[in-house]
Amino acid sequence: MEYELIIVTGASSGLGEGFAEALAGRGRCLVLVARRRERLEALAQRMRVLHPGVEFLCIPCDLGQAEQRDALLERLRSLPPGRTLLLNNAGLGDYGELVTAQRKKIRQLMEVNMLAVAELTHGLLPRLLRDGGDIINISSLAADVFLPDFALYAASKSFVASFSEALRLEVASRGVRVLAVCPGPVHTEFGSVAQRVGFDRGDMPLKSCFYTPADEVVRSSLRALETGRARVYPSAKVWMSGCLLRLLPLWLLRRVLACRPRRVQAQTGGTP
Numbered sequence: 178m179e180y181e182l183i184i185v186t187g188a189s190s191g192l193g194e195g196f197a198e199a200l201a202g203r204g205r206c207l208v209l210v211a212r213r214r215e216r217l218e219a220l221a222q223r224m225r226v227l228h229p230g231v232e233f234l235c236i237p238c239d240l241g242q243a244e245q246r247d248a249l250l251e252r253l254r255s256l257p258p259g260r261t262l263l264l265n266n267a268g269l270g271d272y273g274e275l276v277t278a279q280r281k282k283i284r285q286l287m288e289v290n291m292l293a294v295a296e297l298t299h300g301l302l303p304r305l306l307r308d309g310g311d312i313i314n315i316s317s318l319a320a321d322v323f324l325p326d327f328a329l330y331a332a333s334k335s336f337v338a339s340f341s342e343a344l345r346l347e348v349a350s351r352g353v354r355v356l357a358v359c360p361g362p363v364h365t366e367f368g369s370v371a372q373r374v375g376f377d378r379g380d381m382p383l384k385s386c387f388y389t390p391a392d393e394v395v396r397s398s399l400r401a402l403e404t405g406r407a408r409v410y411p412s413a414k415v416w417m418s419g420c421l422l423r424l425l426p427l428w429l430l431r432r433v434l435a436c437r438p439r440r441v442q443a444q445t446g447g448t449p
């Protein structure tokens with residue numbers, strides 16, 4: 178076994194579920210974290226059949242709640258020592274203008290996408306430095322660009338990418354690898370969670386060409402971790418888009434984004 182402990186946040190659907198399935202054979206104990214307990218239990222049940230020697234631990238937790246994050250960390254710290262993989266995957270988006278955003282969702286997005294990543298990493302880093310291990314943080318292609326009508330999400334993913342790169346340099350010489358994964362669009366539950374009632378955000382031109390299958394994101398990410406890469410953009414098209422976005426001068430990027438398709442219903446007043 179490569180790891181004593183593997184922790185996957187957001188394991189109840191989408192990429193997290195795919196990562197959990199791909200990683201199951203690599204750890205002695207796999208911890209599945211998300212809010213939907215029944216989804217986690219169903220996944221664990223399926224995997225126990227395929228990997229009888231592995232322990233699957235389901236920990237229901239709302240990562241948007243400080244007390245629940247504290248309780249999760251306490252539980253994780255109580256597990257037997259050993260090489261650890263932390264996969265910070267849980268995340269959500271919110272399509273629409275900031276002015277009409279619900280304050281509750283703003284808080285949830287910032288806490289899950291950023292604070293939970295920072296706190297879980299900080300809380301488990303002593304263990305990783307002591308026993309060895311790796312960290313995978315799921316960022317996004319959106320980390321390389323500011324996105325009107327998706328402003329908080331893109332900014333939160335810039336945080337994840339920047340945080341991962343800096344942390345990687347801090348711990349590089351101490352046996353801990355840190356990888357930031359920057360996928361383009363993937364068919365998961367992400368879109369329906371991010372969608373607001375009565376809001377048609379339109380689509381970026383050619384977006385449908387950029388979809389990457391979830392299993393390809395998982396495979397590319399695990400390969401990138403093994404080869405010690407700092408960042409991975411799964412699929413050639415997404416990688417090229419990332420390169421292009423980073424090369425464009427800001428003035429040009431502003432112009433391009435100002436011309437984005439807008440089929441948004443004018444809405445007024447979010448939740449104060």
Ligand SMILES: NC(=O)c1ccc[n+]([C@@H]2O[C@H](COP(=O)([O-])OP(=O)(O)OC[C@H]3O[C@@H](n4cnc5c(N)ncnc54)[C@H](OP(=O)(O)O)[C@@H]3O)[C@@H](O)[C@H]2O)c1
Pocket residue numbers: 186187188189190191192193210211212213214216238239240241266267268269270285289315316317318359360361362363364365366367368370
């Ligand atoms: N799909 C895409 O197009 C895309 C592109 C780039 C990056 N990403 C990133 O990939 C990651 C995984 O997203 P996905 O595409 O797999 O979407 P998804 O199918 O909606 O999965 C999101 C996961 O996060 C968990 N989660 C959300 N809020 C949570 C909370 N408050 N507490 C605990 N867990 C929470 C969900 O579990 P519960 O609801 O059960 O809590 C779920 O397991 C995210 O970080 C996302 O930003 C996605």
